């Protein structure tokens with residue numbers, strides 16, 4: 001099943017609660033929450049207090065993407081704040097295996113994210129331990145960037161790798177996705193689509209519907 005994960009990085013923080021309600025009412029399953037530390041990535045977004053606050057108002061699955069160095073230090077805090085899925089960057093973890101297992105021990109789903117230049121080989125010995133791989137299709141740090149075309153080959157290669165390993169993972173893709181290029185991302189093998197700018201800019205419900213039209217068409221063609 002294809003899942004849409006609106007990224008609140010592109011939301012209007014002045015009316016964040018209202019916009020989250022709008023995406024929830026439009027029927028999306030996930031809320032993608034980008035936490036940036038100004039160190040692993042050259043930007044600072046928001047952190048634990050914001051997540052705790054929106055958790056009180058939303059039943060969406062909180063898909064927390066930590067663009068944070070050594071995230072192992074903060075996992076319990078993100079769980080307490082309301083995370084359901086925690087994704088860490090392979091490049092940001094000295095002990096990736098340990099970090100993943102700590103997330104799983106907390107009873108959460110564990111994801112591993114890869115920057116555009118990071119090879120899939122980092123997943124070799126952990127692919128069967130995780131629930132999701134997040135392929136970054138832009139360099140992380142900012143919304144509104146252009147999709148990097150080589151990400152499509154990476155998604156295809158990941159799908160093949162997961163199949164070979166017998167790993168039942170979600171393949172999430174994040175960065176520069178729009179209703180115009182999302183069919184290519186699905187065709188390559190992704191099933192979780194993160195989108196910020198092209199959901200929160202303009203009419204949110206109409207933007208989500210544009211995605212759902214593409215999803216329906218894709219699912220009909222691949223029945």
Ligand SMILES: O=C(CO)[C@@H](O)[C@H](O)COP(=O)(O)O
Nearest residue numbers: 140141143144175176196197
């Ligand atoms: O996570 C990041 C950047 O680090 C962003 O990719 C957003 O999550 C998606 O934003 P758009 O590219 O859809 O504006």
